[in-house]
Amino acid sequence: MRRKVRVGLMIAGVVFTAVVLAAGVAATLAGRRFHARYETEKAALLQQARSGAPPAGAGIAAESLPPPVRRYLQVTRAGDKPLPRFAIVQQRGGLRTAADKPWMPFEAEQVYSLEPPGFLWFARAKVAPGVHMLARDKFVGLRGNMLITLGGLITLADGTGPQMDQGAALRFWGEALAFPELVRSPSLHWEAMNETQARVRIEQGELKLEAVIDYNEQGLPIAMHAQRYRDVNGTGVLTAWTGYSREWRELDGRLFPTQWESVWHLPEGDFPAVRMEILHLQTG
Template identity: 25%
Template sequence: MKKGRQIMYWIIGIFIFLILGILIWFSIPYSPMKAEFAQLHNQQNSKMQIQNQVFKQEDIADLPMPVQRYFEVCGFIGQPKMSNMKISHNDVDFILSSSMPKLKIKCTQFNSAEKPERVALIDTHLYGIPFEGIDAYQAGVGSMKGVIAKGVTLFNQTGAAMNKSSLVNCLAESLFMPNFVLQDFVSWESIDENHVKGTIAYYGLYASGIFTFDKNGFLETFTTDDRLYVDTNGNVKQVKWSAICGDYREVNGIKQPKSLQAVWHLVEGDLVYFDGHDTFIQYNVAE
């Protein structure tokens, strides 16, 4: 009987030790995903070339009029050309899938201006457990990985479809970092006074989409058919996708959108899976 109680006490002690260890592991700021994100960002940052020029009217003279007007109304003319962009999404409603609850996330993202490269870190909790995700596109390879409890991989999507979708993301975000717009791998086709077709070609891939501007010249939406949607059963299909931005505010002399949404236009209805309410953009960020 005494031996049985000792075994029970050992089991309880080990259980308590494991629970305390898990709680401490969850509470410390370090995580393998954050370390991986820092490494990817440092790799991207090491190739950054600091620009010593400002945007001039002649830089945009050959662009379609809606894009020229966007440069002007947002205040980029006369501002320094940027080498990279940091986007902080501080208040985002996010949906991993229709079968999972809506999450409140923070997302930190870095884009390169010289070539299509980007890396983003998602940080949140799923059922009270830390959940982190990395959305990366470097050297033509796109990937999206999600990890729960700092060590259990929920998904790790790679492949040709992810490569092209990641290239589309770079195009969708191009006007937030206008020096990217001036690169040779981006081309433009005027449609009318409020619509422009943009095309990006790099790493042997190309993708395109339609940019829509409002009557004041601000970017409203980017829509493309060049992204593939993966449903909860793993089925891949081509679905129209849009990025929607608005609520422009002035930061350091430049007008930038505060709200940003990403939408899948599914047959059963639109799925707004990324709904950001406090987006903040910075340029030439080293850390």
């Protein structure tokens, strides 16, 4: 009888080990497929950026820009520089889904096409020991899409639609204005406010957005304030939001923020949702 029990336990152990190994192999393959999909989208975005019309440095006359925006061009000496076609940044940081949830550390890569405007973001976040969330955010062709999976196996979110387009566009412009050559884009319509703030209207096809940009004493943009859609139990709710750009240093031969933060301003208080450090910048 005892021998039968031991044999049964051995068989159960073998089956359990086989299931665990199979699950591990499936997760590895799914993760590779997810990353391969991102690499395909990245190649297409870079090809679009490289093969498009040469980015024009001209657009809005520098003299017509509000005082803090003109000063930004002056301190970065970007007034006569051509706009880069693309940029690739390496990041690390933390994200969370609610104020009472723990921070999940992540590593990420973000690719920008500056003309036409677009980005891709691939992140790998640690949910638990041995468990990772794979995310791909994008804004391409004026359309946004946030795809989130558990290890590439289980889809947790696959958001599309006008509200996603609006949020992705605000993310693009909130980050891409770190490239001062872009402030003269014909898609931007600036309005003077004071010496440290300027209002910008962003018009791209059907997308029409508005935001306020804060500049620090050195003349560098440090925050974008806007109304952005936030997911609340599956419903998009317009919510006060700020994208912060901090710790400007020299990267790839240019001044660039090395800290980014995304913060929702809720009735119960501020909710920082994403914090990231810029580790490397490549432009071309």
